[in-house]
Amino acid sequence: MFSFKKPLFLFFIVMFVFVSLPVEITLSTRTEAEALVKWENSLSSFASLNSWSLDNIQNHCNWAGITCNDDTSVIEVNLPSSNLNGTLEQFSMSSLPNLTRLDLSFNKLKGTIPPAIRNLSKLTHLDLGSNYFYNIIPPEMGLLSELRVLNLSKNQLGGPIPYQLSNIQKVQYLHLGENNLESPNPIKFSGMPQLIYLNLSYNNLAKELPPFILNCPNLTLIDLSVNHLSGPIPESLMTSLQKLEYLYFTYNSFQGKLPVNLFKLASLQVLRLGYNNFTGAIPTEIGSITRLQILDLYNNSLSGRIPPSIGQLTMLEFLDLGHNRLNSTIPSELGLCTNLTYLSLAENSLVGKLPYSLCKLTKISELGISDNFLSGEISPFFLTNWTQLISLQLQNNSFTGNIPPEIGRLTELTYLHLYNNEFSGSIPPEIGNLKELMSLILSSNMLSGIAQDWSESRFYITNSQGIYPRHLECIQILSI
Numbered sequence: 001m002f003s004f005k006k007p008l009f010l011f012f013i014v015m016f017v018f019v020s021l022p023v024e025i026t027l028s029t030r031t032e033a034e035a036l037v038k039w040e041n042s043l044s045s046f047a048s049l050n051s052w053s054l055d056n057i058q059n060h061c062n063w064a065g066i067t068c069n070d071d072t073s074v075i076e077v078n079l080p081s082s083n084l085n086g087t088l089e090q091f092s093m094s095s096l097p098n099l100t101r102l103d104l105s106f107n108k109l110k111g112t113i114p115p116a117i118r119n120l121s122k123l124t125h126l127d128l129g130s131n132y133f134y135n136i137i138p139p140e141m142g143l144l145s146e147l148r149v150l151n152l153s154k155n156q157l158g159g160p161i162p163y164q165l166s167n168i169q170k171v172q173y174l175h176l177g178e179n180n181l182e183s184p185n186p187i188k189f190s191g192m193p194q195l196i197y198l199n200l201s202y203n204n205l206a207k208e209l210p211p212f213i214l215n216c217p218n219l220t221l222i223d224l225s226v227n228h229l230s231g232p233i234p235e236s237l238m239t240s241l242q243k244l245e246y247l248y249f250t251y252n253s254f255q256g257k258l259p260v261n262l263f264k265l266a267s268l269q270v271l272r273l274g275y276n277n278f279t280g281a282i283p284t285e286i287g288s289i290t291r292l293q294i295l296d297l298y299n300n301s302l303s304g305r306i307p308p309s310i311g312q313l314t315m316l317e318f319l320d321l322g323h324n325r326l327n328s329t330i331p332s333e334l335g336l337c338t339n340l341t342y343l344s345l346a347e348n349s350l351v352g353k354l355p356y357s358l359c360k361l362t363k364i365s366e367l368g369i370s371d372n373f374l375s376g377e378i379s380p381f382f383l384t385n386w387t388q389l390i391s392l393q394l395q396n397n398s399f400t401g402n403i404p405p406e407i408g409r410l411t412e413l414t415y416l417h418l419y420n421n422e423f424s425g426s427i428p429p430e431i432g433n434l435k436e437l438m439s440l441i442l443s444s445n446m447l448s449g450i451a452q453d454w455s456e457s458r459f460y461i462t463n464s465q466g467i468y469p470r471h472l473e474c475i476q477i478l479s480i
């Protein structure tokens with residue numbers, strides 16, 4: 001056995017010397033290097049391409065951003081954030097047939113995306129995002145059948161999303177957000193069965209939800225926010241997307257009832273449907289999506305009650321039901337959502353008292369329940385437990401009683417809006433302890449006694465409205 005080791009050792013030395021010698025570069029790799037330099041020369045600025053030179057052609061596999069295969073043929077061009085300014089006109093696609101990855105994101109490239117991009121037939125990763133490309137997405141891109149990642153986001157691309165893209169059956173990540181794109185042909189754009197991430201936000205998509213989404217069972221994230229989509233969300237959509245975790249439909253014109261099947265998607269963590277025109281009730285089934293962390297239904301036309309089942313959403317951190325037509329009481333079950341940091345029920349027609357159970361929301365930092373018909377007193381027990389509060393907005397309700405002196409314990413409080421209620425008694429001097437306070441509005445109540453004690457602190461100044469902390473930007477204490 002030992003006798004074999006020496007020849008093996010020598011073999012490695014010979015191999016080492018061999019691979020260390022400059023490699024004879026073949027004609028085809030010279031063509032590749034020349035094609036890259038030709039493109040470089042067409043650019044008016046580039047931060048990091050000094051190594052790209054015909055004098056340095058033997059080393060082209062070590063040029064900035066270049067990766068080669070074992071035969072010194074270029075397989076990757078990775079030049080994100082390289083201050084490239086110019087176009088792709090001189091980028092000779094057919095000279096780089098082995099390219100699998102092209103990343104030119106975050107540059108200043110403009111012009112059209114050339115149809116010759118079809119020649120990069122081995123491409124699996126294409127990122128031209130965050131540039132100034134305009135005109136249409138060339139339908140020829142649909143011939144790039146190996147693509148897994150396609151990112152053309154943050155450009156100025158327009159026209160309909162070409163239906164040919166749906167021929168790329170292996171795409172897992174599709175990001176066309178922040179362009180001026182229109183809806184794809186709903187019949188011809190069939191589906192992308194492997195799709196996991198779909199972002200078409202900030203475009204001009206219109207009319208119905210693109211039906212191809214139904215045929216993408218592996219989707220975990222859909223972002224269609226900020227478009228002009230309308231019509232109802234089909235119930236069937238939701239049954240076919242069992243893996244969905246993140247759904248962003250904000251700023252569209254979706255209407256009709258919230259689809260009940262939406263609430264059977266057990267994996268859902270983020271549901272943003274704000275700024276649409278959904279009507280009808282919030283279904284009781286909402287309690288079944290127990291992994292939900294963000295629920296945003298702000299600015300719709302939802303009516304009826306806040307379902308008590310909402311208390312089952314114990315992982316909820318963000319809940320916004322504001323600016324709807326909800327007219328129930330606040331269910332005491334909401335106090336079970338102890339992970340809440342943001343809670344807004346503002347601008348509805350809610351009635352009754354604040355349930356005592358809300359004392360349990362010890363992580364709450366923003367609480368907005370303004371513009372309702374809420375009444376009753378603010379128990380000091382709320383204030384002793386809400387120690388993280390930054391914003392407390394109770395204005396335009398019918399709250400009564402005193403402002404509890406415990407308010408002074410909310411040392412993070414920055415916004416305190418209690419105006420237009422029926423609070424009475426004197427303003428507690430403890431408000432003077434709130435060093436972070438920037439906006440204090442107590443007007444239109446039945447309060448008395450501007451807190452004279454505040455004047456003892458260096459933070460306070462006086463004017464005709466009274467004495468108040470110097471750093472307050474906005475203060476209205478008396479009726480105006």
Ligand SMILES: *[C@@H]1O[C@H](CO)[C@@H](O)[C@H](O)[C@H]1NC(C)=O
Pocket residue numbers: 028029032069070071072073074095097098
């Ligand atoms: C592409 O790669 C293959 C395999 O490494 C190689 O044989 C071929 O020459 C390369 N093509 C070019 C144009 O370099």
Ligand SMILES: *[C@@H]1O[C@H](CO)[C@@H](O)[C@H](O)[C@H]1NC(C)=O
Pocket residue numbers: 044045085086108
């Ligand atoms: C790109 O270069 C051209 C010509 O030098 C210049 O006019 C243009 O402002 C540059 N574009 C950007 C986005 O910097």
Ligand SMILES: *[C@@H]1O[C@H](CO)[C@@H](O)[C@H](O)[C@H]1NC(C)=O
Pocket residue numbers: 094115116117118119140
């Ligand atoms: C490259 O693309 C152009 C334009 O689509 C096409 O005419 C040409 O035949 C392609 N070249 C190769 C080698 O595929």
Ligand SMILES: *[C@@H]1O[C@H](CO)[C@@H](O)[C@H](O)[C@H]1NC(C)=O
Pocket residue numbers: 105106127128129130149151153154173175
């Ligand atoms: C495009 O998507 C890829 C994959 O997630 C990501 O790494 C890249 O940063 C994105 N590019 C832009 C411009 O957002």
Ligand SMILES: *[C@@H]1O[C@H](CO)[C@@H](O)[C@H](O)[C@H]1NC(C)=O
Pocket residue numbers: 153154177178199200201202221223246248
């Ligand atoms: C979708 O794309 C937009 C625009 O590029 C971006 O702001 C947003 O964060 C993306 N959404 C998700 C969920 O990644």
Ligand SMILES: *[C@@H]1O[C@H](CO)[C@@H](O)[C@H](O)[C@H]1NC(C)=O
Pocket residue numbers: 193194217218
């Ligand atoms: C969905 O993903 C799974 C696991 O990643 C994969 O096995 C399956 O083929 C995909 N489904 C479709 C329809 O592509």
Ligand SMILES: *[C@@H]1O[C@H](CO)[C@@H](O)[C@H](O)[C@H]1NC(C)=O
Pocket residue numbers: 275276277299323
């Ligand atoms: C609610 O959304 C509509 C469009 O859906 C918009 O016009 C309106 O300004 C929004 N209202 C608020 C208070 O944000």
Ligand SMILES: *[C@@H]1O[C@H](CO)[C@@H](O)[C@H](O)[C@H]1NC(C)=O
Pocket residue numbers: 255277279301
């Ligand atoms: C929302 O829908 C209601 C009832 O269908 C309608 O009266 C209202 O005008 C719609 N609002 C918007 C902003 O589209």
Ligand SMILES: *[C@@H]1O[C@H](CO)[C@@H](O)[C@H](O)[C@H]1NC(C)=O
Pocket residue numbers: 303304327328
């Ligand atoms: C609350 O709203 C629902 C649905 O709009 C309505 O049927 C009901 O009468 C309202 N209840 C009250 C007390 O106004």
Ligand SMILES: *[C@@H]1O[C@H](CO)[C@@H](O)[C@H](O)[C@H]1NC(C)=O
Pocket residue numbers: 314315338339
């Ligand atoms: C709060 O969320 C964490 C995960 O983010 C979870 O482990 C915990 O159980 C949640 N709290 C409650 C009361 O469910």
Ligand SMILES: *[C@@H]1O[C@H](CO)[C@@H](O)[C@H](O)[C@H]1NC(C)=O
Pocket residue numbers: 359360361362381382385
């Ligand atoms: C304050 O919160 C703690 C922790 O959740 C809870 O045990 C306690 O009962 C709350 N206090 C009141 C007065 O409800």
Ligand SMILES: *[C@@H]1O[C@H](CO)[C@@H](O)[C@H](O)[C@H]1NC(C)=O
Pocket residue numbers: 371395396420444
């Ligand atoms: C809230 O109160 C202010 C001040 O009294 C008033 O101008 C405003 O119209 C009220 N808003 C609503 C929605 O009632």
